[in-house]
Amino acid sequence: xxxxNYRQVENKPAVLSDGTPxxxxxxxxxxxxxxxxxxxxxxxxxxxxxxxxxPLHSHSQDHxxxxxxxxxxxxxxxxxxxxxxxxxxxxxxxxxxxxxxxLGQEDFIFLCLIPYLNK
Amino acid sequence: xxxxNYRQVENKPAVLSDGTPxxxxxxxxxxxxxxxxxxxxxxxxxxxxxxxxxPLHSHSQDHxxxxxxxxxxxxxxxxxxxxxxxxxxxxxxxxxxxxxxxLGQEDFIFLCLIPYLNK
Numbered sequence: 001x002x003x004x005n006y007r008q009v010e011n012k013p014a015v016l017s018d019g020t021p022x023x024x025x026x027x028x029x030x031x032x033x034x035x036x037x038x039x040x041x042x043x044x045x046x047x048x049x050x051x052x053x054x055p056l057h058s059h060s061q062d063h064x065x066x067x068x069x070x071x072x073x074x075x076x077x078x079x080x081x082x083x084x085x086x087x088x089x090x091x092x093x094x095x096x097x098x099x100x101x102x103l104g105q106e107d108f109i110f111l112c113l114i115p116y117l118n119k
Numbered sequence: 120x121x122x123x124n125y126r127q128v129e130n131k132p133a134v135l136s137d138g139t140p141x142x143x144x145x146x147x148x149x150x151x152x153x154x155x156x157x158x159x160x161x162x163x164x165x166x167x168x169x170x171x172x173x174p175l176h177s178h179s180q181d182h183x184x185x186x187x188x189x190x191x192x193x194x195x196x197x198x199x200x201x202x203x204x205x206x207x208x209x210x211x212x213x214x215x216x217x218x219x220x221x222l223g224q225e226d227f228i229f230l231c232l233i234p235y236l237n238k
Contacts, residue, residue: 001193001217002210003201031183036210040234041160043183043208064150064162066185066230074120082122089162091121091155098120111185113232115159 002036006045014046017059024049033116041115048072048108054100061114063098065090070108073101121155125164133165136178143168152235160234167191167227173219180233182217184209189227192220 006028014025029035031043045068048054056077067088074090075081077097084090092098102108125147133144148154150162164187167173175196186207193209194200196216203209211217221227 001195001199001201001212001215003193003203004208006206006208030185030208031210037212038181038183038210040181040236041183041232043185043232062157062159064157064160064232066149066162074122076120080120082120084122087125089123089125089149091150091157093120093156096120111230113160113162113183115234117159 002031004030006030009045011047016054016057017061018057022052022054024052025054030111039116041113043111043113045111046109048100048102050102050105050107052102052108056097056099058095058097060094061117062094063090063092064113065092066111068109068111070102070106071104072108072110073103075099075101121150123149125149128164130166135173135176136180137176141171141173143171144173149230158235160232162230162232164230165228167219167221169221169224169226171221171227175216175218177214177216179213180236181213182209182211183232184211185230187228187230189221189225190223191227191229192222194218194220 009028014027026047028045128147130145133146145166147164
């Protein structure tokens with residue numbers, strides 16, 4: 001077994017899957033293939049600073065998300081939007097467009113796990 | 120996207136992969152194949168009541184674990200044991216024997232994700 005605290009993992013500026021950087025968003029890859037030999041899926045922890053917006057985007061990996069703290073909004077390109085807080089869970093299927101906004105003055109923090117599709 | 124709060128998901132008595140029930144352990148399948156169409160991996164939220172022990176066991180799915188609250192211990196059959204608390208992360212590779220104990224008087228609560236190996 002491999003055990004660490006999230007603070008021991010580097011908090012890096014986040015980029016979208018096409019390489020576009022997203023300002024004021026940081027990500028820690030808590031469990032991944034490279035460091036842990038986790039070949040099936042990866043656990044990431046995101047922090048969005050106050051008022052930060054992640055624009056609509058999509059990709060072939062689905063997302064499993066658990067909100068840890070703060071208050072945010074998930075939205076898609078059909079006009080659907082939902083406000084979420086600690087203990088809320090979000091599933092985003094493969095290739096579904098989605099965006100995220102921090103609605104609070106504190107960080108909006110969540111876990112977001114994605115599969116390794118080409119193992 | 121599918122959004123829910125963990126409290127909306129039924130909290131069921133847990134069983135080991137061989138069907139053995141584990142007393143005082145409860146699990147919510149927060150995101151899974153059956154309800155959400157999540158075909159790659161499942162997100163579960165476990166609660167271990169005070170002083171509860173999950174005995175050593177193993178299975179072909181690896182575990183990605185994030186501790187939400189309480190104080191617990193992970194151990195294996197080599198005598199290795201580690202105490203964990205909120206914000207700690209545990210990776211258990213496929214087929215590695217592992218056990219879990221709640222060391223506190225409050226619930227020991229964590230997320231534990233597993234892959235669907237036969238999709």
